[in-house]
Amino acid sequence: MTPLARLLAARIAAEGPIGLDQYMAACLLHPEHGYYATRDPFGRAGDFITAPEISQMFGEMLGLCLAQVWLDQGRPAPFILAEIGPGRGTLLADVTRVIARVPGMADAARLHLIEASPTLRAVQRQTLAAHPVSWHDSVATLPEAPLFLLANEFFDALPIRQFLRTEAGWAERQVGLVGECLVPGLAPPTRFAALEHRLVDTTPGDVVETCPAAAPIMGEIARRIATHGGVALVIDYGHWRSLGDTFQAVRAHGFCDPFATPGEADLTAHVAFEPLAEAARAAGAQASAMTAQGVLLERLGITARAEALAARLSGAAREAHVAAHRRLTHPEEMGQVFQSLAIFPATAPVPPGFDV
16 A cells, blocks of 8 residues: 555545545645655656657657747747646757747747646756746746747646436546545436536446646636737647546556556546637637647658658667657557647637648
């Protein structure tokens, strides 16, 4: 039993079952025993690998997109170049290398990272040692200025609520205690006003997930973009609308029981992009069509970049490079599972890669 499991078991024994969102928040963010508070989970030595760690090309393509948006919006200076959930800082390092080739853009950029984990802040400080960086606990404390923001595999880690549709209403997933084991269960069915609209496209037995924190965060991002200009690029695995149980745990690059080792495995759920787009529009910004990651990267020119890099490589290095390109773009790998969304001002052109 992990230290966090003992704490959760004691809480449940005293107070009763907790919601899946409360369980997920404790597992990921507990200040002493939470997953992100205690480790660097990224890379081959960690539990999973994200797109920026697979190849520099991912960050380079997104950097090109941001550069064109900056030019299209009249070269605002200064502007906030931010990442929310920045991992090791690899993505922003690749982006800054690209924008340094655009006259005036790097000088105008002010780097800000939204990161709650002290462990990851220390890693990011090393990765971005060549740049002045400010850290924040939330988007709300960013300066009011044009905002160019990246969110790669951020929204999937926000705590979710999960509901099973029954003949009598929606039964919410909870976490309870059987002996000393944490186990999932269901609260009694009831009606939820926020899920009334899902009665038309679900049937009893279907599972729907909601992410209470996602819309407020997106709303704040979009408000700033609508007011000051800029763009937000959201990339994550998911679908337009939630349907089905997507709650999962990953440890040592493999799936595991999400209730077995609280605090020692990454917990995520697929992102529903429809609520993000709705929150952005409600805040006065535009939202692009949801676009598959592979399609976005191809439109931005990743294959030409891959060919140019491949010409300098041979042997195992070339094989690894070709495999990385495939992993990022192929529909049977990350290319279709991961989707993307751009948020931009109502008066601005659609960002490149999303405009076809």
